[in-house]
Amino acid sequence: MRVGLLTREYPPDVYGGAGVHVEFLARELGRLVDLDVHCWGEGHADNVRRHRSWSALDGANDALRTFSVDLAMTAALQGRDLVHSHTWYANLGGHLAKLLYGVPHVVTAHSLEPLRPWKAEQLGGGYALSSWAERTAIEAADAVVAVSGAMREDILRCYPALEESRVHVVHNGIDTDLYRPDHGTDALDRVGLDRTRPYVLFVGRITRQKGVPHLLRAVRDIDPGVQVGLCAGAPDTPEIDREFRELFAELSAAREGVHWIPKMLPRPEVIQLLTHAAVFVCPSVYEPLGIVNLEAMACGTPVVASRVGGIPEVVADGETGVLVDLDDDFEAGLTRALDAVVGDTAAARRMGEAGRERAVGEFGWDAVARRTVRLYEGILGEA
Structure with a gap:
């Protein structure tokens, strides 16, 4: 089976969860199918082809x-049996390949443009284009992969023209050896x-989606003996960057004890910071x-998180x-939640151990890849 995997992010240019997903999924898929990865960047190597935007569009809207x-x-x-795109940045490429070559197109939805209206700050009128590209690709896809059950519900609510039978849940994974x-x-x-001294740790991009302003206001009032570590970079817009810096x-x-790490740290350093955090x-x-x-849980660290998605x-x-x-x-x-977890070290240790066990037992990438290949086989069998 010859599969083309389409993505914006791919190592070494990974800055978000979708990029992490594609990195590890591709590693496991490459053991099961004939896989070519198509991503943004320069150059080709080891079944990875990188593509850059046209120079004639330098300075144009990011959507174009x-x-x-x-x-x-x-x-x-050309020559692929099936194409699989990730995020709106690559969905249109997969949709056009479906039309041009007559091959099935699978879309993995990592987020949905209708549920991210703040992206209009970043893309301006390009937000209408990104929304169009996502809708067009999803509604025409042979299968849509939702990374959670909640995401499946969001997809069907945002795109009611989509048949429920075409939306499949395949959870994100985690490499618990790494x-x-x-x-x-x-x-x-x-x-x-x-x-x-204990510390609270955040790792993520500076975006509305990640709720960073909420966090910066919330940690003002936690136990003064607790440090705050912010691995936060890649602001979406000058506006959110300015708001973050002010807060x-x-x-x-x-x-005291507030530490901002604005650059992307190497993965081994992030793992070490996750391991020692009193709470993520x-x-x-x-x-x-x-x-x-999942990354924090795999490192044995308890998590305080919003009850969303x-x-x-x-x-x-x-x-x-x-x-x-x-x-x-x-x-x-x-x-309150951060203070409660940091203040009860025995309970925090139990949560961390249970998190590691859950990550190992339920979210391995090898299982994610096998489920994905079974989905491919089902589609090609129907074609």
Whole structure:
């Protein structure tokens, strides 16, 4: 079976959960099918073909530049038996390949444009184009993969023209051999964390979706002896970047031990920071699943997260962490939950151990890849 996998992010250019998903899914799929990966960037190697936007569109709206990459991907997909696209950045390429070559198209939905209206800040009028591309590809796809049960419900609500039978749940995965407790401390020393004091850790992009402003306000009032680690970068817009910097300055003036790491850290350093955190926090306002919660759990760390989207399918409330309702009391709820977990080290240790066990037992990438291949086989058998 010859499969073309289409994505914006691929190593070494991975900055979000969708990129992590594709990286590990591709590794496992490559053992099961004849796989070519098509992604953004320059150059080709090891069944990975990178495509850049057309130079004639330099300076144009990002949506138009994205479409030019999609056209280049489509042209390179001839000879594939099936194409599988991830995120709106690649969906149009998969849809056009379906039409041009008469092959099935599978879409994995990591998020949905109708549920991310703040993207209009980033894309301007391009948001209408990204929304059109996603809708067109999803409604015509032979199969749509939802990364959680909650995501499946969102897809069917946003795109009611889509037949329910074409939407399949295949959860995100985690490499628990890679993501495992690392008790070294050199990464902590490099970022300036005091090893004698507990810390709350956030890892994610500076976006509305990730709820970073909520977090910065919530941690103002946690136990003053607790440090705050923010591995936060890649702001979506100048506006959210400015808001983050203002809130960070206010937080730093109000309490000690606030550490902002704005650059993308190497994965081994992130694993070490996750391992030593007293609690990992995920304050997302929208999250189809949240791979980063799985990463924290695999490192044996309890999680405090918002009760949205697919997060409750990962974080077992009261067992591997604490879920906080996204309501008018959300920020105060985050404060209370963080203090409760940090303040009860025995319970936190039990949650961390249970989280590691859950990640190992239920979310391995090899199982995700096998389920994905069975989906391909079912589609090709029907074709």
